[in-house]
Amino acid sequence: MIRLAGVQDLRSVASLYHRVWHETHGSHMPHAEREARDEDFFLGRIAGLMPNVIVGEDEGTIVGFVAWTGPLLGQFFLDADARGSGFAQRLMEAAELTLRDQDIWEAELHCLVGNARARRFYERVGWRVHRIIAEPVKGDADGEERDFWVMRKRLA
Template sequence: MTVTGLHAADLSFRPIKAGDLPALAALWHEAWRAGHVSFAPPELTVARTQERFLARLQPFAGGGLVAWLDGAIAGFAYWDGAELDQFHVGANARGTGLAARLMAAAEAAMAADGVTSAHLFCAEGNTRAHRFYQKAGWRDAGLEATRVSDGAGGWLPVTCHRFVKELACA
């Protein structure tokens, strides 16, 4: 499907439900691998299993947004306060325009929650996501050293771009 082929009737958004979590874990696992495997430390790649993504998704039920395209889950966004914590689009929906519409819906929902200044983190090396966030109007505020769980109780260093965007409150 092309950008011009994506019609409002084909696409819908709603809060994430508990029943969505297995499909979202599969989507997140695939999307993470597509965006990170080429540069992530091998220990992190091993730790990022579909089962671990499913466990991480448990608190998301009832929040965020899931995108449905042609009757199937095609992406999701989840925020925690002012941080857009997760934003992923499935392989079958990349290049369709869905990501831009999901981002606009997530930004509008965050603004409706009273968020005026949002931020997100994008791993250094995830060039596709970096380009998308810039195109969506997010400003790269620079690199930050952070750490992520290795899945075994330890932590691995990761460098991320911190993106910021002012949101118009609804």
């Protein structure tokens, strides 16, 4: 089932976000960035994105979510057990449809360079790399950054 998230979903989404972010991004980030991203960090981030959060459920358990601000699809996370099940494509379709309903006709997402599985999925559903940007992260030294592919898609 794919649906808009409600306030009652915040803790479950934050827990999934925390777990999957650490699985998919953690090894690419400095220790200080990983330490700063506890469940409360993710709870605050998800609460701030409401109502633009869509969840995917399997037998009553949230297994994935997508969230955005304006034209920036900033979060797209799927539990490892749900990968390859079709949930990712259905979540993306729901997000793109909702973005169009919000009069957004071109969207952008940032995919961590090195997360090749995610990039392959995004490209398979029509997103294209536009450029690479460096974003600051908490690190052992000032000015640490990580590269992200800026991907765009025309939603018309």
